Amino acid sequence: xxxxxxxxRVAAKLAAAFAILLAPAASAEPAASALDxxxxxxxxxxxxxxxxxxxxxxxxxxRSFSLQEYRGKxxxxxxxxxxxxxxxxxxxxxxxxxxxxxxxxxxxxxxxxLTIGFDARNDTVPRMAQFAxxxxxxxANWRLASGDAATVVAxxxxxxxxxxxxxxxxxxxxxxxxxxxxxxxxxHVYGDDFPLPMFMEPMxxxxxxxxxxxxxxxIIDRIKFICTAYDPGSRRYRTDFGLLFGxxxxxxxxxxxxxxxxxxxxxxxxAA
Numbered sequence: 001x002x003x004x005x006x007x008x009r010v011a012a013k014l015a016a017a018f019a020i021l022l023a024p025a026a027s028a029e030p031a032a033s034a035l036d037x038x039x040x041x042x043x044x045x046x047x048x049x050x051x052x053x054x055x056x057x058x059x060x061x062x063r064s065f066s067l068q069e070y071r072g073k074x075x076x077x078x079x080x081x082x083x084x085x086x087x088x089x090x091x092x093x094x095x096x097x098x099x100x101x102x103x104x105x106x107x108x109x110x111x112x113x114l115t116i117g118f119d120a121r122n123d124t125v126p127r128m129a130q131f132a133x134x135x136x137x138x139x140a141n142w143r144l145a146s147g148d149a150a151t152v153v154a155x156x157x158x159x160x161x162x163x164x165x166x167x168x169x170x171x172x173x174x175x176x177x178x179x180x181x182x183x184x185x186x187x188h189v190y191g192d193d194f195p196l197p198m199f200m201e202p203m204x205x206x207x208x209x210x211x212x213x214x215x216x217x218x219i220i221d222r223i224k225f226i227c228t229a230y231d232p233g234s235r236r237y238r239t240d241f242g243l244l245f246g247x248x249x250x251x252x253x254x255x256x257x258x259x260x261x262x263x264x265x266x267x268x269x270x271a272a
Contacts, residue, residue, distance in 0.1 A: 035172065037173070039162075040173045043162055044159075044160040044173065044190075045160070046160055047158065047160025048187065048188065050185050052159065052179060052185065053067070054066050055151050055154065055155050056147070058147065060131075061129070062125050070179070070183070072181050074110070075112050075178075075183075076176065076178055076179075077113075077178075079116055079159070079177075080117060081117055081169070082117055082123050083169065084170075087174060087192050089134070089135060091176075092135045094194070098199045099139060102199070102200065105200070106204075106207050108141050111207060114143050115143075115145070116145055116146065117131070117145070117146040125146065127146075128146050158185075159185065160188070175189075176189040176190075177189075178199075178206060179206075186206050
């Protein structure tokens with residue numbers, strides 16, 4: 001898939017992403033003006049690189065946990081509200097496909113997924129559990145959660161996520177956020193049907209690109225990071241032999257340069 005085609009698809013999906021959700025009203029708050037899509041995207045992009053705080057949430061089983069538990073492992077965060085009957089379920093279904101593919105390619109133990117209900121008043125533990133059941137979220141590395149109003153507001157601010165109460169529900173961007181191992185925002189993916197490479201490439205970066213360098217597994221991950229490319233046609237990463245050949249040549253060049261420096265240093269010492 002060409003870059004131009006991907007960009008065209010993303011632009012089309014971004015426009016659809018800001019459609020007003022037609023679910024029954026989930027909030028008693030008065031309706032506000034609809035979001036400006038450009039302003040919402042800009043707010044999200046300003047959050048890239050920001051560290052997400054160590055907030056305490058409650059998952060769909062009623063267990064409290066902190067985001068600190070995810071440090072050391074990439075984390076995918078999706079934001080929904082459970083009264084939504086259109087965009088949020090569709091986004092979740094597409095994310096299920098993306099997470100399934102990422103689990104097959106990278107391994108399900110290499111990352112985690114967290115879906116958060118941002119309607120703090122109505123996204124209770126039972127409703128998050130019901131949403132998970134209806135959507136078929138049955139992954140060992142995927143948790144659904146909610147929190148109190150103050151916690152949710154602070155978390156959304158960290159993520160650069162904005163929404164407005166409108167007639168019939170909420171107006172918000174369909175934003176999927178990828179955090180690195182250090183809890184910093186690495187990338188936002190927008191749209192309810194984003195092209196798979198738009199999700200897989202940043203996942204490759206945070207899984208392979210930040211691996212522990214001084215270990216066998218870390219070395220293998222670095223090789224995969226440098227020398228593989230995702231093929232959306234076959235839906236798998238393939239070895240780019242051009243990159244591999246270039247990496248080998250560069251490695252031999254560095255070894256040769258180091259050998260020459262050592263040789264010249266020995267000569268200078270003997271001459272002295």
